[in-house]
Amino acid sequence: MDNGTTRSQRFGRRRFLGAAGAGTAALLAASAARSATPDPAITEVQDWARGLGDGVATRPYGMPSEFEKHVVRRDVEWLTASRQSSVSFTPLHSLDGVITPSGLCFERHHAGIADIDPAKHRLMINGLVDRQMVYTLDDLKRFPGRVGRIHFLECAANTGMEWRGAQLNGCQFTHGMVHNVAYTGIPLRMLLDHCGVRTNGRWLLAEGGDAAAMTRSLPLDKAMKDCLVAWAMNGEALRPEQGYPLRLVVPGWEGNMWVKWLRRIEVGDQPWHHREETSKYTDLLADGRARRFTWIMDAKSVVANPSPQAPLRHRGPNVLSGLAWSGRDAIRRVDVSLDGGRNWRTARIDEPVLSPSFVRFYAEFDWNGSELLVQSRAIDATGYVQPTKHELRRFRGTNSIYHNNGIQTWLVRPNGETENVEIS
Amino acid sequence: MDNGTTRSQRFGRRRFLGAAGAGTAALLAASAARSATPDPAITEVQDWARGLGDGVATRPYGMPSEFEKHVVRRDVEWLTASRQSSVSFTPLHSLDGVITPSGLCFERHHAGIADIDPAKHRLMINGLVDRQMVYTLDDLKRFPGRVGRIHFLECAANTGMEWRGAQLNGCQFTHGMVHNVAYTGIPLRMLLDHCGVRTNGRWLLAEGGDAAAMTRSLPLDKAMKDCLVAWAMNGEALRPEQGYPLRLVVPGWEGNMWVKWLRRIEVGDQPWHHREETSKYTDLLADGRARRFTWIMDAKSVVANPSPQAPLRHRGPNVLSGLAWSGRDAIRRVDVSLDGGRNWRTARIDEPVLSPSFVRFYAEFDWNGSELLVQSRAIDATGYVQPTKHELRRFRGTNSIYHNNGIQTWLVRPNGETENVEIS
Numbered sequence: 134m135d136n137g138t139t140r141s142q143r144f145g146r147r148r149f150l151g152a153a154g155a156g157t158a159a160l161l162a163a164s165a166a167r168s169a170t171p172d173p174a175i176t177e178v179q180d181w182a183r184g185l186g187d188g189v190a191t192r193p194y195g196m197p198s199e200f201e202k203h204v205v206r207r208d209v210e211w212l213t214a215s216r217q218s219s220v221s222f223t224p225l226h227s228l229d230g231v232i233t234p235s236g237l238c239f240e241r242h243h244a245g246i247a248d249i250d251p252a253k254h255r256l257m258i259n260g261l262v263d264r265q266m267v268y269t270l271d272d273l274k275r276f277p278g279r280v281g282r283i284h285f286l287e288c289a290a291n292t293g294m295e296w297r298g299a300q301l302n303g304c305q306f307t308h309g310m311v312h313n314v315a316y317t318g319i320p321l322r323m324l325l326d327h328c329g330v331r332t333n334g335r336w337l338l339a340e341g342g343d344a345a346a347m348t349r350s351l352p353l354d355k356a357m358k359d360c361l362v363a364w365a366m367n368g369e370a371l372r373p374e375q376g377y378p379l380r381l382v383v384p385g386w387e388g389n390m391w392v393k394w395l396r397r398i399e400v401g402d403q404p405w406h407h408r409e410e411t412s413k414y415t416d417l418l419a420d421g422r423a424r425r426f427t428w429i430m431d432a433k434s435v436v437a438n439p440s441p442q443a444p445l446r447h448r449g450p451n452v453l454s455g456l457a458w459s460g461r462d463a464i465r466r467v468d469v470s471l472d473g474g475r476n477w478r479t480a481r482i483d484e485p486v487l488s489p490s491f492v493r494f495y496a497e498f499d500w501n502g503s504e505l506l507v508q509s510r511a512i513d514a515t516g517y518v519q520p521t522k523h524e525l526r527r528f529r530g531t532n533s534i535y536h537n538n539g540i541q542t543w544l545v546r547p548n549g550e551t552e553n554v555e556i557s
Numbered sequence: 558m559d560n561g562t563t564r565s566q567r568f569g570r571r572r573f574l575g576a577a578g579a580g581t582a583a584l585l586a587a588s589a590a591r592s593a594t595p596d597p598a599i600t601e602v603q604d605w606a607r608g609l610g611d612g613v614a615t616r617p618y619g620m621p622s623e624f625e626k627h628v629v630r631r632d633v634e635w636l637t638a639s640r641q642s643s644v645s646f647t648p649l650h651s652l653d654g655v656i657t658p659s660g661l662c663f664e665r666h667h668a669g670i671a672d673i674d675p676a677k678h679r680l681m682i683n684g685l686v687d688r689q690m691v692y693t694l695d696d697l698k699r700f701p702g703r704v705g706r707i708h709f710l711e712c713a714a715n716t717g718m719e720w721r722g723a724q725l726n727g728c729q730f731t732h733g734m735v736h737n738v739a740y741t742g743i744p745l746r747m748l749l750d751h752c753g754v755r756t757n758g759r760w761l762l763a764e765g766g767d768a769a770a771m772t773r774s775l776p777l778d779k780a781m782k783d784c785l786v787a788w789a790m791n792g793e794a795l796r797p798e799q800g801y802p803l804r805l806v807v808p809g810w811e812g813n814m815w816v817k818w819l820r821r822i823e824v825g826d827q828p829w830h831h832r833e834e835t836s837k838y839t840d841l842l843a844d845g846r847a848r849r850f851t852w853i854m855d856a857k858s859v860v861a862n863p864s865p866q867a868p869l870r871h872r873g874p875n876v877l878s879g880l881a882w883s884g885r886d887a888i889r890r891v892d893v894s895l896d897g898g899r900n901w902r903t904a905r906i907d908e909p910v911l912s913p914s915f916v917r918f919y920a921e922f923d924w925n926g927s928e929l930l931v932q933s934r935a936i937d938a939t940g941y942v943q944p945t946k947h948e949l950r951r952f953r954g955t956n957s958i959y960h961n962n963g964i965q966t967w968l969v970r971p972n973g974e975t976e977n978v979e980i981s
Contacts (some may be wrong), residue, residue, distance in 0.1 A: 172679065172691055174677050174678070174679045174691075175679050175681055175691055179673075179677065179766065181671040181672050181673050181674075181766065181767065181768075181818075182671070182766055182767060182768050182770070183768065184768055185641040185668050185669040185768060186641065186666070186668065186669030186670040186671050186672055186767065186768070187641075187669050187670045187672075188639065188640025188641045188643060188666070188669055188670075189630075189632050189640050189641075189643045189644055189645040189664040189665075189666060189798075190629075190630050190631065190632045190640070190645040190664070191640075191670070192660075192798075193629035193630050193631070193645075194620070194621065194628075194629050194630070194660045194661065195630070195659060195660035195661070195662070195796050195797075195798055196618070196660065196796075197618065197793060197794060197796060197797075198672075198675075198794060198796070198797045198801045198802075199672075200674065200675055200801075200802075201793070201794045204618075204793060204794070205614075205617035205618050206613075206614050206617050206618070206619070207614065207617070208613050208614045215609075215612065216612025216613050216614070216615075217609040217610065217611075217612045217613075219612060219613045220613055221613040221614040221617075227793070228789075228792045228793055229703075229705070229741040229789040229792065229793075230705040230739045230740075230741045230789060230791070230792045231705065231739070231792075232656060232739050232791050232792045233792055234659065234791055234792045234793045235619060235658065236616075236618045236619035236620065237618065237619070237792075237793065238619070240613040240614070241613075242610070242612070242613060244609050244610065245609040245610030245611050245612055246610040246611045246612075246615070247605040247606065247610050248605050248610055248611075248622075248623075249603075249605050250605075250624065251622075251624055253598050253603065254598070255596065255598045255599050257599055267596055267598075267599055271870065271871065274876065275871060275873075275874055275875045275876050276874070276876070277874060277876065277921040278921075279653075279876055279878070279919055280907055281653070281654040281655065281907045281917055315654045315655070315656050316654075317653040317654045342603065342605065342606055343605070343606060343610065344605075344606050344607065344608055344609060344610070346606070365652075365653045365654060367654070367656050367658055367791070368652045368653065368654045368655070368656045368657055368658045368661075369621060369625070369628060369651070369652055369653075369658045369661065370621060370622065370625045370628070372619050372620075372621060372622070373619075373621075373622045374613075374616075374619055377622045377624075378622075378624075394605075446695065447695065447699060449699075450699055450700070450701060451699045452698065452699050452700070452701065452703055454703070483704055483705045485909055485911065487909065493705055495703055497701040497702075
């Protein structure tokens with residue numbers, strides 16, 4: 134399925150929009166609704182009120198309305214050679230709040246979805262430990278110390294197609310390799326303490342049970358700080374495509390380290406330099422050198438509404454909405470601009486603010502039909518400000534695939550259609 | 558589908574359990590896992606690692622693993638005359654964390670699920686207002702002030718079959734008419750301000766668009782305080798069985814007031830005394846009089862693991878887990894007992910604590926195979942302590958259906974089987 138359009142478009146002019154500065158008080162006064170006039174939707178009995186609907190447990194496990202069947206994960210056919218080693222994207226433009234529905238969380242597999250019988254699953258911890266251990270799922274579920282945590286997971290390659298210019302027309306495709314989920318599991322520290330890490334233990338190797346045996350080196354310090362071994366997401370068992378029955382949770386760090394179908398953790402004294410941390414998931418710079426072990430996801434944000442898949446449909450009052458996240462610290466502030474970064478205003482951030490987790494931001498604005506250049510920028514509690522793509526390229530060049538957290542620009546045309554553009 | 562067993566069982570003796578007092582330090586020392594020994598699950602390559610699995614977007618909208626197909630909503634056939642006016646129950650014993658997956662949220666319909674075309678849906682506000690208004694969904698989505706909130710919703714009849722003794726064998730059936738969801742919508746106050754409530758306006762009538770035209774009277778004060786008109790749950794559009802495309806959110810108050818398929822709000826100067834607040838959803842007392850307008854859900858809790866559908870399977874370390882909630886204020890503390898309320902210890906409450914919302918509690922314990930009488934009691938920030946069923950009956954009698962928040966007791970037998978019992 135190919136729903137991403139391939140385009141490279143640059144948009145060189147900045148525009149100033151008088152309407153963009155309108156205050157919230159004025160917006161509140163403006164009516165978003167029409168007066169009650171004879172409307173068949175009100176005056177006539179609707180079909181759905183004429184008789185009984187479906188009964189309870191018609192769907193023992195419920196699904197969205199048929200009217201929402203366009204709200205799905207999508208992949209981009211030309212992006213990868215096969216769908217077993219590929220990605221599908223979260224439809225951020227159709228969602229709200231900060232929890233990503235489990236059925237819509239983006240997928241990234243290296244050998245397809247491992248279909249694991251939980252009764253046969255084991256987690257082994259070996260290497261530089263006093264006691265090598267093998268845990269069943271039952272063992273983990275009755276291990277003291279279970280906790281729940283809400284965290285974002287972003288693929289290092291999210292927005293990776295945009296390094297050389299605006300490519301993909303929709304925030305599902307430019308920013309949809311991210312989700313935010315409530316996990317339940319055991320702090321990895323507790324399992325490591327149970328095995329007894331030896332004094333020369335400094336690194337972990339996390340290994341997946343899929344045919345790709347996805348492996349990444351992880352510093353012991355991070356594992357002891359806040360990593361989880363998780364079996365539940367959003368209240369229920371992990372979904373198969375998210376590592377059922379067990380995955381690693383590495384808060385704030387790039388998604389490929391959150392090893393899915395987790396089957397083994399080895400303790401060592403140095404990193405392993407495996408494929409996924411040498412030829413892949415490293416950042417090629419302008420001079421040909423590559424950065425390695427760039428684990429942390431810097432502060433980033435995107436406006437999801439309006440965006441190319443969710444154009445503006447009405448003049449007058451509108452609500453701009455989007456997501457911000459940072460792997461370093463809590464999001465402190467989100468600014469939005471309607472004129473390509475000339476003027477900024479502070480967006481409303483919805484409570485509660487957890488970290489590292491999505492925050493949802495809103496900004497009311499009045500649209501008079503002028504062209505808009507919509508942007509957002511996130512600022513985290515370390516003081517880090519999300520850079521422009523221009524600033525990012527100054528340091529990183531354009532050879533990279535990973536860690537593109539530049540400010541995104543959407544052009545809204547007078548007819549409401551919205552496009553992915555770059556401004557110089 | 559009838560998965561609830563009809564039984565009435567009383568269990569008169571209290572038992573003291575020496576093991577119940579074991580300290581957490583001792584539990585941490587005790588191993589929940591076995592040493593690594595030759596185990597085919599480790600030493601042999603598993604089927605799922607031999608070849609490629611399913612590719613991305615094989616399911617554009619994902620579903621749980623086939624191994625989890627027993628985790629579903631269930632109804633009880635003998636409870637109601639038809640499934641269109643019935644209830645299905647949340648499988649609390651299979652869940653973790655505080656977010657209820659949308660596909661597993663319990664259902665309660667009066668005329669089945671209304672199948673509403675969102676383009677034809679309208680919300681009308683009329684009655685004692687300066688401006689009667691009709692809002693489309695688009696109008697609401699661009700109305701200034703959108704927010705997200707996490708709230709529990711409990712049916713007033715939850716645990717209602719237990720007034721006269723232990724009836725249903727499973728916390729899905731005794732306590733599963735409750736869920737906890739992240740909503741997105743507009744504060745109702747903002748819509749009412751937009752319409753201009755007249756000075757004699759004191760009550761609202763909320764009316765559903767289903768064939769039952771479910772209607773409830775709601776005091777204006779509550780509407781102005783914290784109610785929402787919501788179109789999204791857990792990140793995506795409301796599910797059909799939860800009122801798609803629009804429902805009322807009435808934090809902390811009984812679920813039937815959270816009118817689904819919401820189509821009209823009328824402002825009046827007194828309550829309407831409709832069917833669902835006279836012959837139904839009132840509390841018949843021992844002397845034949847009935848309490849009315851008992852909207853608030855008092856503090857309540859239940860141990861979900863162990864419970865009849867999730868028996869104990871291992872001696873040694875175990876994790877007791879459950880949920881607590883209160884419609885009055887935040888949960889301050891949860892106590893658990895393993896000996897029928899003789900000895901209590903404070904459970905761990907997982908962060909963040911929101912209100913009114915589920916909190917998840919855990920308590921580690923070591924099981925030596927003795928019989929247990931497992932209980933939990935919730936205490937909220939007002940100081941209210943969840944009562945025993947005996948205390949509750951002293952004031953309320955046994956004629957009631959609604960508002961049974963008494964302490965639940967599970968008997969765990971030496972073989973781990975767990976039953977719904979009452980202790981005198």
